[in-house]
Amino acid sequence: MDLLRFITAGSVDDGKSTLIGRLLYDSKSVFQDQLEAIEKRDQVNGQINLALLTDGLKAEREQGITIDVAYKYFSTPKRKFIIADAPGHIQYTRNMVTGASNSDLAIILIDSRKGVIEQTYRHSYIASLLRIPHVIICVNKMDLVEFSQERFEEIKKDYINFASDLDFKGLEFIPISALNGDNVVDASPNMPWWKGKTLLGYLEDLELEEDENKHDARFPVQYVIRPQTEEHHDFRGYAGQVRSGVFKKGDDIVVLPNGHRSKIKSILTHEGEVEEAFAPMSVTILLEDEIDISRGDMIVTEKHVPNVSQDIDADLCWMDARALVPGNKYLFRQTTGSVKAAVREITFRIDIQTHHRLDASQLALNEIGRIKIRTAKPIAFDNYSENRGTGSFVLVDEGTNNTVGAGMITGSN
Known part of the structure; x- marks a missing residue:
C-alpha cells in the first residue's frame, strides 16, 4: 500500500x-x-x-x-x-x-x-x-x-x-x-x-x-561506505535515499558541486543488487571511477542537472523568538549537507492575510519573507516549486543548535 x-x-x-x-x-x-x-x-x-x-x-x-x-x-x-x-x-x-x-x-x-x-x-x-x-x-x-x-x-x-x-x-x-x-x-x-x-x-x-518528480534524478550522499576488509578491500559505496527521479545501472552521472563525472557501476539494496532505483528507495551506489565524494554531495544524471550556486533567493518562515536581521550567520542544512551561511538581505515580508509584499528590516517569530542568503561554498539545489526534496532547507543557530528558520528556494542571485 x-x-x-x-x-x-x-x-x-x-x-x-x-x-x-x-x-x-x-x-x-x-x-x-x-x-x-x-x-x-x-x-x-x-x-x-x-x-x-x-x-x-x-x-x-x-x-x-x-x-x-x-x-x-x-x-x-x-x-x-x-x-x-x-x-x-x-x-x-x-x-x-x-x-x-x-x-x-x-x-x-x-x-x-x-x-x-x-x-x-x-x-x-x-x-x-x-x-x-x-x-x-x-x-x-x-x-x-x-x-x-x-x-x-x-x-x-x-x-x-x-x-x-x-x-x-x-x-x-x-x-x-x-x-x-x-x-x-x-x-x-x-x-x-x-x-x-x-x-x-x-x-x-x-x-x-x-505529483512525483520523475525527471530530475537526485541522490544526496548520506554516507561513504569503506569496509576496508580483506573481502571488500576496494569497496567504495555511496549510501543515501533517492529524493526524486530514477537511477539505472550504466547511467552517466555528475557529482555536484565539484562537477566530477562517472558512470553507475551497480546499485545495491539490503536485499541485493537492483537494476534501477527510484524515490524514496534507500540504496548504495557504486561508480566505475574513484572520485572524491563526501556526505552532502549530490549525485545526479547528466540529462537534468540542478543549479549550483553560493547565492540563493528563498522564502523563509522564521521560527525563533529572536528576530532575523541581515548579517546574521547560521548553519544552512539542505538534504544531507550542512554549510555555514550568512543572510545578506531581507527583500520583503509577506502579509499572510492580504498576500501583499511589505518592506522589512527584520523577520519576527512566525513571519514569512523573501531573503537573499550566501553560503560558504557552492551547493546543488532545485527551485522548491520544481522539487520539494532538494529545494527546501533549514537554518540552525550554531550557538543553541536550534532550528530557527525553514526555507523554500526560489532561485539564485
Missing part, C-alpha cells in the same frame, strides 16, 4: 481534532483501552469526545486547543495515512509550516456558521507557498446550519473567489459534520443533495503518481 501524508488546518474550534478523532474512530484505528479511557473521561452531547484522541497534552485539554503539531497514523485496506494536526492560532504559524512541509494534501476546515475568515486565508496561503498539491475544503458543523446546501454553496463561492491567485493542483469541497460523522467515513443521510465522495473516500482514491 502507498502512503498519504496530509495536514489539517483551520481556525480555533473549527473541529480539526474532532475530525481526526472521527477518522480514527470510524476506520477502527483506535485501541480498545484508549477508547475506554476517553469514554470515561469526557463526552459531548452524550457522545464520545473524539478530540481527546489527538489532544494528548494536559495543557492542551485544559485550554481546549491544540498547541503543537500532533501526528497520528492509521490505515484502511486501500492506503496508509499520516495525519498532522496543526494549531489554529496565528502565533503557531511555524507549527503549520513544519507539519505541511512534507504533506501531499491539506484539509482546511471552515466553520459553516462563520464562513471564510482571516485564518482561512492564512492557512490557504501557507499551503500554496509550501506547494501542497491537493487541498480539500471541509465545511464543518453542517448540523448547526441544518445541513443547508445554500450555505455550503455560499462558502464554496467565497473561497473560490479569494483563492483564485493561489497555486493548487487540485481543490475539492466536502460538507461534513465531524462530531456526528456526516460525510467523513460514511455518506450522510442528512445531506441527500451531496453526490460527491466522503472525505475518507477521497483520501483513499487520490492519485499521487502525477
